[in-house]
Every structure is written in structure tokens, then in C-alpha cells.
Amino acid sequence: MLALANLRERRRSFAAAFLAVTFGVALIGVTLLVHDSARPRVQSRLAAAPLLVVPPRAANESGHPSDLMPWPERDAAALAGRLDRIEGVRATVIDRSFYAQAFRDGQPVADDAARDAGHGWSSTRLAPYRLLSGAAPRTDGEVAVDAALGVGPGDRLLVNLASGPREMTVSGTVDGPGFFFTDVAAARLDPGVRAIAALLDDPGRAGAVAGRARAVVGDTGTVVTGDARAVLEPQFVAHQRFLGTQLIAAMALLGLFVTVFVVAATLALATAQRRREIGLLRAIGARPAQIRRMILGEAAGVGLAGALAGAVLAVAAAPLMKAILVSLDVTAPDFAISVSAWPLLAAALIGVGVAVTGAWAASRRAATVAPLESLLDAQVEKRPMTLGRWLAGGTSLGLGVLLAVLTAGSGADDRINLAMGAAMCFIVAATLLAPVLIGPVVRVVTAPLARRSAAAAPVLIRAELLNATRRTASTAAPIIAAVGFAVLISGMVETMRTAYPAGETKKLAGQVLIAPDRTPGLSDQVVADNPVGKAALPTRIFLDRPGAGPTVIDALGSRDPRWDRPGEAVLGESTATTFRVTAGQTITVRFVDGRSETLTVSRVLPDDPARGAFVMSRALVRRHDRAALTDTVFIPAAHAPRTVAPGAALHDARSFALADYDTDARLTSSLAMMLIAVAVGYSGLAVANTMAMAAYGRKADFTVLRSAGGTVRQLMTFVAGETALTAAIGVVLGLLVTLPPLAGMAAGLSEVTGTDVSLRLSGGVVGAAILGSLFMAVAASVTATWRVLRPRAAAG
Structure with a gap:
């Protein structure tokens, strides 16, 4: 009950945590919806074949099921004959798919599906495709084509095959994609058989016929019905789906990390501002365990509210995510979003778990507040670095160093993941160890101003930051994350964009x-x-x-x-x-x-x-x-x-x-921009909220300063200066955390490519992240402070 009351009364304090969970759940929910919707689908050209028989699978070198092992022509024909005699089977079709592509005006007609566009004429029965004009092919020199190609019966068409281009006569047109040769010609072009389709007297009895077919097939193949027929999905479709899944999975993982990070930083600051309140609860008998449960209950409440809002947002954002993936050409041709319950439920549960996880450290910190603190007017940090904070920060730092070293020696597939992992560890370490660094930095930066300036603002800024290093670390944390991820991701993209082509150029020197x-x-x-x-x-x-x-x-x-x-x-x-x-x-x-x-x-x-x-x-x-x-x-x-x-x-x-790296570069750049948007967007919310929280939490301080003669302008100058310095510290730490993983990546790329690879950064992205973080921090802090001071200013 107390947790719920706190949520109602302190809505501003929990706004960033709520928004972080909301967007985190939305991002994870969209990812799961897309993943669920992108499962292999039965090709439309097999719609009228309720039962397929496919050969056994071979394992790949890691032991996972992989390619189908085609039957030889003779074995496939014999098996098709046995299937023909099964009760309920009307006919069988030996299905083939092979490369065929039209050339018009001497140039290829672009077609992603060209590698599997060639079929025998019998395969038209599996859709079924209707003959719109002309006739079925009767000789090796004839082919039936899709009417959308714009040719008609009797026209000559150049068709490229694996052996080379052949000029063929169009025998007829059909209402579906593909090039349909005679069955004999198709068998010569692709003698291996990967599927035998069965057409049934009653498609509704596919299950019963499948049982009889399994008895006939035995261990020479597998009988599949329903959605399992997607086993014949073309390789290019599977590859596109894999790329799309990898892209959104990376976004979801980054979103998950930033959500935990933002929630933890926000709740840590909120808890620090409530020490007197928590001390009062301890004074009237609240036990540490009860304080922990209160903080965790608040987090669970925020998580639940954010999860519900995020689930709704995930459904609303799914079409936008689909449009993005389609524009990047990383989806199957017939990809469509289907909304089901389990992705949203899973995302909501993850959101609540993330909120509670992020609040765990804050709850332990709150449980250590002594009852005596309820009597203190001033909140002076006596021990900004606890043993647990030292251990956690040191562990994160050590793990980050290890991952940065591993980045230098890893393979191409692991290098990006290790660099991202190293950056995450360094960001956590920088946040946890920031109180150690803030004091010396503040003393060095503010000492000349405090000695030479007659104004009170520099002295107050120096005293405030030195007195509240933990609060300063909490407000700098989202800026560290925003700048760190923006610099890291843009740096990886720019470094790889230069390194890989340079290495390939060196290897191919002297060749065309x-x-x-x-x-x-x-x-x-x-x-x-x-x-x-x-x-x-x-x-x-x-x-x-x-x-x-x-x-x-x-x-x-x-x-x-x-x-x-x-x-x-x-x-x-x-x-x-x-x-x-x-x-x-x-x-x-x-x-x-x-x-x-x-x-x-x-x-x-x-x-x-x-x-x-x-x-x-x-x-x-x-x-x-x-x-x-x-x-x-x-x-x-x-x-x-x-x-x-x-x-x-x-x-x-x-x-x-x-040209070889162009496709990878395009996808990598798109992924980078999306990841930067996620990281900076999340962190921007946290920056604005933590600055506002800091302003609203200092009403009493502002009252004292006003009573001592401080003007509104002086207070606004003081707040703007303090915030700018705090943000600058966050920017510097955000830049520093990127150096080890980027250096590890550059070293690894130098070894792999055999060229000297140096770090490269996108000046525009880095500048935008830095200036954006500074602007958001100062604007949020000044706006919130003005709202706090405005009633009193008007009264004066």
C-alpha cells in the first residue's frame, strides 16, 4: 500500500523509469511479434499440395539439422509410383526448383527469386497456376512464363540458365511467378529431387493420408503437412529472414540493457532524494526488509504499468517496424505481421522483471538508511563509495577489459558482439566508479573560477558537486550511456567501412x-x-x-x-x-x-x-x-x-x-542508426527526467538560497552551470568508455585484413550526441528549476 501511495505522490520521480520500461517492452514486444510472424511460411506455389514427402536431412558440422539430401531421379520416380497407389491420393508431382532468369533488351530482369524460379510444368498443379494464354511447353525449346513478364505465346525470350543464356519460345503464360519447362527438360536441368507433392481426393483428410504415406515412405523420407511444408522455403528467403531477425534482436538486446540501466539510475537518484523520508520510516519501526520490499514494490508497479503501455505500443509500432525491414530488404516476399498473445505477454513479463532488477541495488541502499537521518536537514554523503559499489564497479571494469582484449583476437562474427559487451561493461563501470572521478575533476575545473570570480555561482557549484558525488553520478549516467553508445556504434561502422574494403583490395591486388x-x-x-x-x-x-x-x-x-x-x-x-x-x-x-x-x-x-x-x-x-x-x-x-x-x-x-562490402555496409549502417536512435532516445528520456527530479528535489535548497538574497537569475545561472558541468563529465566518461573496445576492434581488423587500421569516428554522429546530451540536460534542468521558482518569483 505504501509503495502504491508513493507511486501516486511521486509521479515525476518515476516518469523516466515508466517511459524506459514502456519503450523497452514495446521494443521487445515488436521484436517477438516480428520473430513470430517471420516463421517459415508455406510457399504460395504449394498451396494446393496438402501433403509433401521430402528426403532425409543431413546435419551441418555443428550437428544441427540442415540441408535435405536429394533423391536420385530413379529413386524419386519409384517412390512417387508407390505414393500414387495410396488410397486418397489423386496424383503425385515430382517438384524441382532451379535457376532461371529472363533477359530483356540484353539485360537481366532483376528477380530475387531467380535462383529457384525454374520448375517443371507439372509443378503448376501445386498452386494451382492457371494457363492464361497459349499452351503448356511441349519441347525443350519452349517455356511457359508469368503473364506479368509482358510476353505472350510465340514470343522469343532469352532465359539465362546455369549453363548460359538460351533463346526460347514462350509457349504460354500463367498467373503465377516462375519459368515452367517440360518435365523432361526440368529433370535434365535439376536431376536431384527434394520434394514429391501429393494431390488428394479430399484435402481435408490429409492427416489420414499422411499416416498411410509414412508407412510407404519408411526411413527414406519424411511426410509433412500443414505449416511443416515450409521446409521447402527458398534459401534466399531464409537468409533475408535471418538478417531481419539479427537486426531486431540487436535492437532488443540494446534496449534491454539501456532499460535496466535507466531504471537503475533513476531509482538510485529517487532513493537518494528520499533519505529523510526513509529515515523517518525506520524511526517509526520499519525494518530494512520492509524498506527493500517497498522500493521493489514501487519498481514492480512502475514495471507493470510500463509493461501494459509497452504492449499496446508494440502492437501499434509493428507496422512501422515491418516497413523499416521491408525497406532494408530483410524480409520474406510475403511477410505480414500477425499479432498473437505470447510475444506481448513475454515482453510484459520481461519488462516487470527488468524494472525489479534495476531497483535491486537501490532497495539495498535504501535499507541501510539509519533512523537518525530523519532528523537531518542537510543530506551530506558520508560514504559515496560503498564496498559493494567498489566490487561491482571493479568487476565491470575488469570484465570490460577482458572483452576488449578478446575483441582484438576474435572472428568477424563475434567481434561486434564482444565490442558491444565491452562497452556495456565500461558504461556500468564508469557509472559505478564515477563518484571517485567526479571529486578530482570538479576540483580541477572549478578551482580557477572559485578563486578568481566574485560571483557566488562557481563556489556553490563546486560545493554542491563535491557534496553530492553520488547524485552527480546518477545524473551523469544516462549521458555516459548516450554518448558512449553513439560513439561506439558509429566508430565501429566507420572503422569497418574502411578496413574491410582496404583488406580485400590488398588481397586482390593485381587482379580484375x-x-x-x-x-x-x-x-x-x-x-x-x-x-x-x-x-x-x-x-x-x-x-x-x-x-x-x-x-x-x-x-x-x-x-x-x-x-x-x-x-x-x-x-x-x-x-x-x-x-x-x-x-x-x-x-x-x-x-x-x-x-x-x-x-x-x-x-x-x-x-x-x-x-x-x-x-x-x-x-x-x-x-x-x-x-x-x-x-x-x-x-x-x-x-x-x-x-x-x-x-x-x-x-x-x-x-x-x-561493391562486395556495399550490401553489408548498408545493413550495418542501418542497424547502427537504429541502435543509436534507441540508445540516445532512451538516454534522452533519462537525462530529462533525472535533471527534473534533481530540480524538484531541491525545493528546500532553493528556498534557503532565496531567503539569503539569491535572485531568480542567480539561481538559474547556478543550475545551468552545475548541469552543464555534470553533463560535460558524463560526455567525457562516455567518450572514454568507447576507447578500449574500439581499439580492440581496430587491432583485430588490422590483423585480419593485413592493413593498418586506425579508429574512425563519424563527426556528425558524435557531435550530435554530445551537443544533444548537453542541450537536453541543461534545458530539462533549467525548465524544471523555473517551474519550481516561478510561484515565488511572481510573489516577489
Whole structure:
């Protein structure tokens, strides 16, 4: 009851905590809503196929289920025949997907789905797609296409395939996306089978038919119905969803940290301003445990109110988040937000837990207030640094140093996370240890002013800050977070933007490169036109891993004479160790067409990403993977071609490095701006609220100063100066906490890229964060002080 009464009476004191929880829950709620909505969906082209049979999965090298292991054509046809005889099955369709892309006016028609756009004509029955004009393809030279492409029956259309462009006759048009070849032609273009679809007499009885189908399929495959049919989701869709999930997860984690940080700082300041009140409660018999429960109860109340408001805000903000993700091209084509209860409930529970967690330190501090403090008019901090604060600050500092060191030696995937973790630790350490630093800084800065100025303001500012170092630390805390995160994130982005292209340019010096241009890869025709240079053909292969069963890995087909040897393979040391093979042994490789070959391991070499972990003949890869596309052709500058075919672009080393990093840079920059907005936005709320709390909590002080002859102008000058100095301390500490993680990142990038990488910052972002923090702090403090003084000024 007392906690609820305090919440009603001290609404201003809890405003920042309420808003922080509200926005934190909203951000986490939006993240969970997007994650829930972004689950793999059944492709629209499979809508009329209530039952699918897919081959077994292989595990990846970490042991998690990964790629489907395609059946060979003969096995798939035999299985489809057995499924055809099941009661309730009207027909079966062997479904295929492979690369096909239209070229118009000599240029590729951009299409994200091109890698999986090719199908056999029978697959139109799975949507079903209707024939709008013309007829089904009857020969290898015919293709049916989407009516939206703007061509009609009898037109000639250049269709790019993995083998190269082919001019084909449009046999007809359908009302859905894709290129539909004869089933025989599709089987030649993609002989491996990843799915057999069953069309049923009664789709409503899919469950019963599935049971009979499982008995027929046995352990040769898996029968899926309902949402499980999303197992055939194209790889580019899965990749886009992964990028979107990573982006919003980073925002949610940062929001979670800043929420805890803001709530803890706000409640610490609120508790410090209530020492007399808490001392009075202790004087009338309140036990420390009761004081702790009161503080935690207040936090739980704030958390519950903020959680409810945040849940509503999450639903309202979900369309905006969808629009942002769509604009960044990190969502599936048919992505739509669906609101369900569990994401909002989970976010609300996290919000209440975060509020209580943030109040834990404040509750322990409040429980140490002595009853005698209820009799004190002046609140002088006798021990700004407690043992617990020393231990927590030292631990955070030590952990931050450790993470900063690890940042320098970590891989690319972990470097950003470690740098962010290090910055979080340093921000916490700076806040906890700030009372130790504030005293010396204030003495140094204010000593000349106090000696030379006849004004009272510098003396009062010096005395106030030295007397209340914990309060100063609490008001500086959100500024430390705002400036720290803004500088860190912008610094990481700018440093990586320079380092990665520079490192790639150095590695590729002396070469020109042919890269895809609005296509997912390069065809064999482009490779054949440029016979000199490296042109690896990537594929996925399945190997039997001792003790783990079938495992999928990335492999390369090379035309380099060192590796292009029939019947042989070259392995990296890690891959050879994983599969327990040595040079001279044989290994059975299953390819994506479902067939297997036995290869001799000719050599085991040190790991080299540029060479590949498993390298074999390019011709062997093409024989088994007829839909594979070459990523890049690397050509010595002396043999550089003058022109390249449509769908390809010629680059020098620098332009290729910049273009290659462009997509990552765009996403990274977008993520950075969103993270900075979250961090600075949260911290701005806390800055405004803590300054206002400090002003409202000092009514008695202002009354004494007015009684002693202080004018409103003098008091406003005093408050503005004190706030500016406090904010400046926060800015300096915010800048300092970014140096170790950024230095660790630069050192790591120097080692990885083989170039000298120096720290780079965005002057605009850093300047905006610093000036914005100073402005918000001074404006909030002056405004709140004016509201406190205005009635008395008017009366005077």
C-alpha cells in the first residue's frame, strides 16, 4: 500500500523509469511479434499440395539439422509410383526448383527469386497456376512464363540458365511467378529431387493420408503437412529472414540493457532524494526488509504499468517496424505481421522483471538508511563509495577489459558482439566508479573560477558537486550511456567501412574480377568466355561423418590445374580431421543430384578460405550439380577482358571490394542508426527526467538560497552551470568508455585484413550526441528549476 501511495505522490520521480520500461517492452514486444510472424511460411506455389514427402536431412558440422539430401531421379520416380497407389491420393508431382532468369533488351530482369524460379510444368498443379494464354511447353525449346513478364505465346525470350543464356519460345503464360519447362527438360536441368507433392481426393483428410504415406515412405523420407511444408522455403528467403531477425534482436538486446540501466539510475537518484523520508520510516519501526520490499514494490508497479503501455505500443509500432525491414530488404516476399498473445505477454513479463532488477541495488541502499537521518536537514554523503559499489564497479571494469582484449583476437562474427559487451561493461563501470572521478575533476575545473570570480555561482557549484558525488553520478549516467553508445556504434561502422574494403583490395591486388550484375551468380558461358583465372563452382556435398552420420559441407569445383584432377579431392586440415581421413584415403561423396562417387584424397593442406575446405574438379561438380552458379571469376590484370556478357560486371580490386562490402555496409549502417536512435532516445528520456527530479528535489535548497538574497537569475545561472558541468563529465566518461573496445576492434581488423587500421569516428554522429546530451540536460534542468521558482518569483 505504501509503495502504491508513493507511486501516486511521486509521479515525476518515476516518469523516466515508466517511459524506459514502456519503450523497452514495446521494443521487445515488436521484436517477438516480428520473430513470430517471420516463421517459415508455406510457399504460395504449394498451396494446393496438402501433403509433401521430402528426403532425409543431413546435419551441418555443428550437428544441427540442415540441408535435405536429394533423391536420385530413379529413386524419386519409384517412390512417387508407390505414393500414387495410396488410397486418397489423386496424383503425385515430382517438384524441382532451379535457376532461371529472363533477359530483356540484353539485360537481366532483376528477380530475387531467380535462383529457384525454374520448375517443371507439372509443378503448376501445386498452386494451382492457371494457363492464361497459349499452351503448356511441349519441347525443350519452349517455356511457359508469368503473364506479368509482358510476353505472350510465340514470343522469343532469352532465359539465362546455369549453363548460359538460351533463346526460347514462350509457349504460354500463367498467373503465377516462375519459368515452367517440360518435365523432361526440368529433370535434365535439376536431376536431384527434394520434394514429391501429393494431390488428394479430399484435402481435408490429409492427416489420414499422411499416416498411410509414412508407412510407404519408411526411413527414406519424411511426410509433412500443414505449416511443416515450409521446409521447402527458398534459401534466399531464409537468409533475408535471418538478417531481419539479427537486426531486431540487436535492437532488443540494446534496449534491454539501456532499460535496466535507466531504471537503475533513476531509482538510485529517487532513493537518494528520499533519505529523510526513509529515515523517518525506520524511526517509526520499519525494518530494512520492509524498506527493500517497498522500493521493489514501487519498481514492480512502475514495471507493470510500463509493461501494459509497452504492449499496446508494440502492437501499434509493428507496422512501422515491418516497413523499416521491408525497406532494408530483410524480409520474406510475403511477410505480414500477425499479432498473437505470447510475444506481448513475454515482453510484459520481461519488462516487470527488468524494472525489479534495476531497483535491486537501490532497495539495498535504501535499507541501510539509519533512523537518525530523519532528523537531518542537510543530506551530506558520508560514504559515496560503498564496498559493494567498489566490487561491482571493479568487476565491470575488469570484465570490460577482458572483452576488449578478446575483441582484438576474435572472428568477424563475434567481434561486434564482444565490442558491444565491452562497452556495456565500461558504461556500468564508469557509472559505478564515477563518484571517485567526479571529486578530482570538479576540483580541477572549478578551482580557477572559485578563486578568481566574485560571483557566488562557481563556489556553490563546486560545493554542491563535491557534496553530492553520488547524485552527480546518477545524473551523469544516462549521458555516459548516450554518448558512449553513439560513439561506439558509429566508430565501429566507420572503422569497418574502411578496413574491410582496404583488406580485400590488398588481397586482390593485381587482379580484375568479374562479378554478378543483377543475377545471383555467373553462368558457365561467362566463365567459358574468360578461360584464364580462378572460377570456382560452389556446391553442397554430403559426407558420412564417423559417429554422426550424413553431414553437409560447402565444396568447390576448381579449374585450377593444381586441384582439377578427375577422381581426386583436396581437403583442408580441419575438414580432414572432422571426417577422419588422411591423404591417400578414399571418401564417398554424395552430390545434390542424389548420386555418389568415391574420390581419393590427394592432399591435405592447411586451412585456407581462399582455396576452400573441399576442392575437386569443376567438371565433376557440374556433372552432378547442373544448377550451380559461379560466384566470381578472378583474372590476372594482364589478361583482363575489355567487355563482359550481360549479367556480369568487370571490377578492379578496389571497386570489387567496395561493391562486395556495399550490401553489408548498408545493413550495418542501418542497424547502427537504429541502435543509436534507441540508445540516445532512451538516454534522452533519462537525462530529462533525472535533471527534473534533481530540480524538484531541491525545493528546500532553493528556498534557503532565496531567503539569503539569491535572485531568480542567480539561481538559474547556478543550475545551468552545475548541469552543464555534470553533463560535460558524463560526455567525457562516455567518450572514454568507447576507447578500449574500439581499439580492440581496430587491432583485430588490422590483423585480419593485413592493413593498418586506425579508429574512425563519424563527426556528425558524435557531435550530435554530445551537443544533444548537453542541450537536453541543461534545458530539462533549467525548465524544471523555473517551474519550481516561478510561484515565488511572481510573489516577489
